[in-house]
Amino acid sequence: MSTAKEHKPVVIVGAGVSGLALGNFLLREGIDCVVLERRDRDHVERRQRAGVIDTRATRAFRKRGLEDRVVGGTPVQAGLGFRIDGQDRWLELPAEEYREGRFCPQQVLVRNLITVFEQDGGDLRFGTEVTVEDIDRPRVRLGDGSIIEGDFIAGCDGSHGATRAAIPENRLTRHSHEYGYAWLVVLAEVPAVHPTLLAIHRRGFAAQFGRGPTASRFYLQCPLDDTAEDWPDERVWSELETRFGEPIATRGPIVEKQPLPLRGEVLSPMSHGGLHLLGDAAHIVPPSSAKGMNLALYDADVFAEALVGYYRHDDPSLLAAYSDNRLRDVWNYQAFATWFTDTVHDAGDATYRGEFRHQVARADFERLFTSGPANRLLGEFIAGLN
Numbered sequence: 001m002s003t004a005k006e007h008k009p010v011v012i013v014g015a016g017v018s019g020l021a022l023g024n025f026l027l028r029e030g031i032d033c034v035v036l037e038r039r040d041r042d043h044v045e046r047r048q049r050a051g052v053i054d055t056r057a058t059r060a061f062r063k064r065g066l067e068d069r070v071v072g073g074t075p076v077q078a079g080l081g082f083r084i085d086g087q088d089r090w091l092e093l094p095a096e097e098y099r100e101g102r103f104c105p106q107q108v109l110v111r112n113l114i115t116v117f118e119q120d121g122g123d124l125r126f127g128t129e130v131t132v133e134d135i136d137r138p139r140v141r142l143g144d145g146s147i148i149e150g151d152f153i154a155g156c157d158g159s160h161g162a163t164r165a166a167i168p169e170n171r172l173t174r175h176s177h178e179y180g181y182a183w184l185v186v187l188a189e190v191p192a193v194h195p196t197l198l199a200i201h202r203r204g205f206a207a208q209f210g211r212g213p214t215a216s217r218f219y220l221q222c223p224l225d226d227t228a229e230d231w232p233d234e235r236v237w238s239e240l241e242t243r244f245g246e247p248i249a250t251r252g253p254i255v256e257k258q259p260l261p262l263r264g265e266v267l268s269p270m271s272h273g274g275l276h277l278l279g280d281a282a283h284i285v286p287p288s289s290a291k292g293m294n295l296a297l298y299d300a301d302v303f304a305e306a307l308v309g310y311y312r313h314d315d316p317s318l319l320a321a322y323s324d325n326r327l328r329d330v331w332n333y334q335a336f337a338t339w340f341t342d343t344v345h346d347a348g349d350a351t352y353r354g355e356f357r358h359q360v361a362r363a364d365f366e367r368l369f370t371s372g373p374a375n376r377l378l379g380e381f382i383a384g385l386n
């Protein structure tokens with residue numbers, strides 16, 4: 001029996017934000033592609049993670065005429081709300097260009113990207129587990145045994161996907177960093193009292209972010225060896241109240257609760273023969289930086305431009321430079337993620353890294369409120385414009 005075989009110029013593995021954004025960007029340019037996703041549609045559309053599309057990512061949709069159809073939600077605030085040892089402090093980020101981002105839950109963005117891709121005639125296949133057969137002469141095998149050959153494979157399948165695993169170890173360097181603490185990541189069916197609240201407290205960092213009208217994400221800094229069983233719901237609510245310094249008005253059902261060790265990772269290079277990595281497949285930043293989804297969208301933006309150069313202008317130079325260009329940018333955001341994450345954690349609980357780091361973090365933190373350049377730099381990073 002012969003194996004079914006087809007050819008698609010660009011084979012996109014994974015229908016998360018990076019794969020779906022790339023698929024939509026290519027469709028707008030008339031570049032044929034297929035998006036292959038191992039999970040079913042319902043699972044992908046319900047997966048709750050990030051909540052903010054920053055200015056730079058919003059502009060990537062706008063320049064392709066997709067902003068109104070894809071980017072939902074409400075405009076971001078002009079600053080960040082902190083509660084430091086129980087005292088509220090509002091960090092104003094005044095520049096107008098920092099405010100083009102949107103509060104948009106990741107699952108809403110994903111749902112919109114799927115709808116638009118299908119409306120515009122895109123080829124999207126759910127329930128299709130991919131294995132990569134060849135990265136130099138790009139070729140993938142689907143769960144039913146059929147083969148798709150392409151000019152390129154876009155590895156958009158996250159940090160546990162098949163594409164990064166297909167790269168021989170001797171062609172790849174992994175750089176990783178463990179922060180030394182974890183977050184208990186909680187999703188609760190309660191409306192957010194504050195759209196964003198970051199609490200700096202001696203018992204550890206805590207945060208609340210709205211995720212639509214009836215859901216909130218809560219984060220609690222915890223030791224690396226804590227398990228979900230160490231955190232019964234009552235302990236979660238009472239610890240949030242202690243660190244926020246106020247009662248939680250509504251204690252709704254907790255629908256997700258898992259410890260997440262904070263870590264950073266970069267795979268270098270991001271291009272291998274015909275395989276190019278995007279998003280979490282290539283790099284991880286801790287959720288404290290709110291950049292993982294946005295970096296995935298920047299990758300899709302830059303890789304789509306590179307493919308337009310290749311197919312439409314017979315110019316492979318952007319494709320050849322994709323990995324170097326993205327890595328420069330990714331390390332810039334790793335630097336921001338490391339500084340911001342350490343500062344908001346060290347400024348609170350001194351037991352992880354000591355009183356010296358605690359005092360340094362407090363001084364660093366204060367500078368954000370008193371120094372125009374420091375405030376501007378933070379705003380640029382948050383907006384994605386640095």
Ligand SMILES: Cc1cc2nc3c(=O)[nH]c(=O)nc-3n(C[C@H](O)[C@H](O)[C@H](O)COP(=O)(O)OP(=O)(O)OC[C@H]3O[C@@H](n4cnc5c(N)ncnc54)[C@H](O)[C@@H]3O)c2cc1C
Pocket residue numbers: 013014015016017018019036037038039044049050051052106128129130131156157158159160161162163185260278279280281287289290291292293294295296
């Ligand atoms: C709790 C949490 C909170 C976060 N908060 C934020 C935040 O506030 N801001 C922010 O910017 N980022 C945040 N992030 C990070 C953000 O969610 C990720 O960076 C983003 O999802 C990366 O997108 P991606 O497209 O690279 O990968 P993913 O969204 O993970 O998509 C990968 C897709 O590939 C599919 N796949 C995997 N293997 C295969 C295979 N073999 N064949 C076919 N398909 C496959 C998967 O099923 C999945 O659908 C958070 C993450 C977590 C976990």
